Amino acid sequence: MRTALFAFASVLALTACSQPAAETEAPAETQAAASGILAPTYPESRTVDQVDVYASAAEGEVAVSDPYRWLEQDVRVSEDVANWVEAQTETTTAYLDQLPGRERIAERLAELWNYERYGLPTSRETTDGLRYFFSRNDGLQDQSVFMVQDGLNGEARALIDPNDWAADGTTALAGTVPSPDGATLAYLIADGGSDWRSIRVMDVETGEQLGDEIEWVKFSPLSWAKDGSGFYYSRYPAPEEGEAFTALNLNQAIYFHELGTDQIEDVQIMADPDAPDVGWRGSVSDDGRYLVITSSTGTDGNGVHILDLEAEGAAPVEIFEGFGNNHSYVGNQDETFFFQTDLGAPNGRIVSVSLSDPAVLSDVVAEGDGPITGADHVGGHLIVETMRDVASAVSVYTPDGDFVREVELPGLGVASGFGGSPERSETFYAYESLNQPAALYRYDVETGESEVFRAPDLTFNPDDYVVSQTFYDSTGGAQIPMFVAHHRDVDPNGVRPTLIYGYGGFAITRRPDFDVRRLQWMEMGGVYAIANLRGGSAYGRDWHDAGRLANKQNVFDDFINAGHALIDMGWTSPDHLAIHGRSNGGLLVGAVANQAPDLFAAALPAVGVMDMLRFNQFTAGRFWVDDYGSPQDPEMFDVLYGYSPYHNIPQTGEYPATLITTADTDDRVVPGHSFKYAAALQAAQTGDAPTLIRIETRAGHGAGTPVSKLIEEAADRWAFIAYHTGLEIED
Template sequence: MMKQLTTGLLIMTIAATAQNDPFQWLEEVDSEKAMAWVEQQNADTLNVLTNYPKYKAVYEKTLEILNSQERIAYPGIRDGYYYNFWQDAEYPRGVWRRTTPTEYAKKNPEWEVMLDVAELAEKENEKWSYKGVDVLAPDFDVALVKLSRGGGDAVVVREFDMHKKAFIENGFKLDEAKTRVSWLDRDTLLVGTDFGEGSLTSSGYPRQVKKWKRGTPLSEAELIFEGESSDVSVGAYVQRTAERNYVMVYRGISFYESKYRAYENGKLIPLDIPLTADLSGIFKNHLLVTPKKEWNVAGKTIAAGSLVALDYEALLKGKHAVSILFQPSEKDSLGDVSSTENQLIVRIFKGGRFDEFERHTFSNGKWAAEKIDAPEFGTLSVVSADDYSDRFFFTHESALRARALYFSEKPESEIVKMKSMPEFFDPSGFEVKLHEAVSKDGTKIPYSIVFPKSGKMDGSTPTLLYGYGGFEVSLRPFYSPVMGSTWLANGGAFAVANIRGGGEFGPAWHEAARKENKQKSYDDFIAVSEDLIKHGYASPETLGIQGGSNGGLLVGAVTMQRPDLFRAVVCEVPLLDMKRYHKLLAGASWMAEYGDPDNPDEWAYIKKYSPYQKLSKDRKYPEIFFKTTTRDDRVHPGHARKMAAKMAAMGHPVFYFENTEGGHGAGVTNEQRAQSTAISYVYLLKMLSK
């Protein structure tokens, strides 16, 4: 058993309430006292886990995979080049680079470096992390580069010369903030950022959109739109197509409600679409809309989760000319929507098990659809699609099939396999099994498990169950060379639960476990855990669980409710103190998912599962491994800090690790990610292996 956390905490009172929390000082992210606590916990945890016999091999294998030159360099199509962001041993903080299509087709293409982030970090003495780029089309000669200190969501923005491969000295620059920015034209930006007092929402995001002209101070930018301080965020974006440009201004009233306005000829025009609808862009002068609730419009009843195309010009006049492109069934739901110049690529999630692509085209006033001849029985993901041609790249993978990259030149062309990831572990010794558990209210909950063919159905196999269950996020089959090489190869099994709160079966699957129904996510996960034990895959002594962010809340909640089911818990970048979550960083933006703790009626159901409040001195819990990062400016690291400290003060041993970089993730460099990943798997091996 590892050394107990922070001896000084052991003598502190544990009678914490929402009004009198003795661990609230740990919310002071960078305070000397809090960071001293973090350093001590990191030292204690690393002392145990890095000295575990298998740590060195697990870490080295993980880093080898993360730095491997055989990984796929995923391309972004822009103006005759393929762009890529790449990290390896030579470029620890990564390089933004490009190559030609001809060169990319080679096994080892030559790349032209546009920006070396480590070089910039050393020059400016900043721990820069690359956060993306917006290149101005169709000339593609200037760009807005986004950089984060330590990997957080807040970024600085700088204008970049694509020909000189250098920042423009007197170009556009924005200070660090959770900025939303888009090119209106070469000399004008649409900006939402921290303009000063009153310019941010209670969630810490912009509540104003301004038009900023080149050569003028930001303070003189013209206000285009302003939302309310209680909104989640306000922003604007420009979609460029071969036909014309479209400008949208949005007001995010809540996480699931937004009001959209078109910005045409300097005027804002409200769009008559449901507040709960999602937009998937504009294609052939049609606005692509997915209503999250049944929508009666233009004499049609459109099911929630459908994809509809609205004639844009008619919509500007307040009229609805509606074409239904996809309607969900009981098991088939809508996935991502991407577009090239002349085709929509629509991903359909089939039965919660695998994906298909549909191609939709619009010609001579009519829509047509056909299935795309993509590989079957796996997960499909569009990597890049070109707005100025019909080229697009996509990947295919499954739990035991390595990811491969495919290329489509145009609809009538044969799809070509361009690259493939090597099999970093031998999949032949494993099989995927599909099951359904029955939740507390009788709902059938699908889950899958990758299990050794030689494994005994006597509960002896170390088994890791992963879940999320929130924000309509779907968990789809994926190939993880690291997990396969370090967990499966060491005798483990891996299961994924498709619980309610996710989006695997459309909006209703999510809605079933939101706010006052959130407990259903936890009931579902418990049911899957019990089913794994019932089938003999695992036992309470060999079952571990893992989740991050909302998934961290998930594993925290079920551990408080059913600690007897689990031997190991990896709780990453979690929400845990649900009494204060809305007061910490972006937490207020999630009240549409969880509810408002300051509302007595809503706190009445939140407090029933909030892990920080449910923790008891008198119950026996597994030794939970809490993980977070100091620079997470989305989910406050105080959640993990306080929970670990409170458990330690109650006499419950825990593990704790906090990376000082990484944002809402595991690190910025591959070395940081490798360490974070390795200590998680070593913890699981230590706790679950006999």
């Protein structure tokens, strides 16, 4: 078992504006010279006289204009913003409808996506044996169905089908946790892509709803008491009316909910009203005796306390204080606890600590050359996952730290899972790569035997695609790893349409995992690259630190240099090169397009953090100060203002064709970021290439988005960059 630590994202404010939206008729569309594609004419985005003054370490005070502040307002509240969204959607749709091959892309993507997929099983020991819980999607279901099965060879039956919850498929099952005896299931619901969660409970045998209803849950694990009488979870106070999707997330607390009672009766376990910015999360230990409590103020670093649930009146014992390092619970043997930590070990280590002497840490698995990405306590062993040049490696150890064996993996890819019980040797893991969808394996930690549990039947041959890894030079002599994947028939010729994906932040590493949309780009003849930029954790904490705060420019340099590397390798040229990133990666694409507009033909910034001076004002945005720094800090203001995509659009006349994507109900990186960026780009002198914004309805930051919407969005993206990078598609 491992304690979840959350990488949070940004939301902007609900800002009133007294001026009404301008209602003007757009001028007639003009004919693009050579293509027959009509160039877009943009709706008018009115401006306001909003100026904010910031403290600068270099210049004292700096007045910053924010002419599109009114676009920060929630589309569910502001008619002005809703009208702007409608006008932009009409413009974008009119342009995308003209692009060659768009319908064929959607049809083929649906064909490729139509294969059976399973989630990793979770098991519980009942009086009749093991009961397995897992998700299944028959191929094109908008949401996966949650299943239950008694025994490995039992007949699976549907327990929850979220496809029945909403006609548009946007209400999603966001988490499931069976009780220790497998008789009861607590599950979380997300509506319209929001980060807010509702908790419900059902009887597994009958499927009957038990009536428990909990609201205002966000960034929370859910962990059952040992006797199944209830569960621990974290929630925030109910927001004021109209502020649910914009107000800062403060005063999180851990509660215990007893089954059959109202939420108002839930017992508060841990909170700190004097420190409203501290978040609290709790998970019950594997033996059920302890509550492992983590606390944090941001995305980097957490404290840990342990509460003895069986000792009446016990106080939590502090194991790791402050928020300077990252620590995750792995397991325990009585009073001896195992933690994964980067304290004194930038690549991570596994340590043991006794409750009787919490100041003493003993190495169990010492820091190695590759960073530890996870660890589990299964079948009396420790399963430790690491990265070797970004690809997965998995090793088994005894609780004393003796090496047992390495888990043999099929190739250069990503392994995940390995959860289970300390009392049972069975665990499950998934393995995937850029050309291979996830197959599930059952692994016996005692014998080391691994066998296929579920493998998908595919409508394509993975062997038709080549996945390789290269390294290129970047700022300061850094060697950046990059995966390059393509169809076997595609060779470097200097003009291959090529798409680079990047992220570069929050210690998140983009691994060579499978995404059917990437495969379709390769099937169409494109080259797909993933650059493992600094700011992630490909090489541990030092790699993360090299790309955050005042070092953020390294991330942009790494991404720009990825483009140069692909050109130098003979794959492509600036006229055929596109870039893509989501969330922090959307910020990356926006910043890099500003800094090197002549290097790329097309840019796809998705749900990006585009206003670096206001990201920390709303919802979870304050957590990101760990990675970005605070715009209220004069030194960090100079850094943030220097690369903020919204504030640094060059008047070059030569800018990549840009398709911004966001969702109208994203309450993590609120759409106001993308709205303001789009309005500013459309108003700038950026040349003839189109600047469009695609705004999805009733969709959030990405989790739980229906398959049908994912296919539509991918078809729009691929048709857009194919047209602007010269990739020909048959209609």
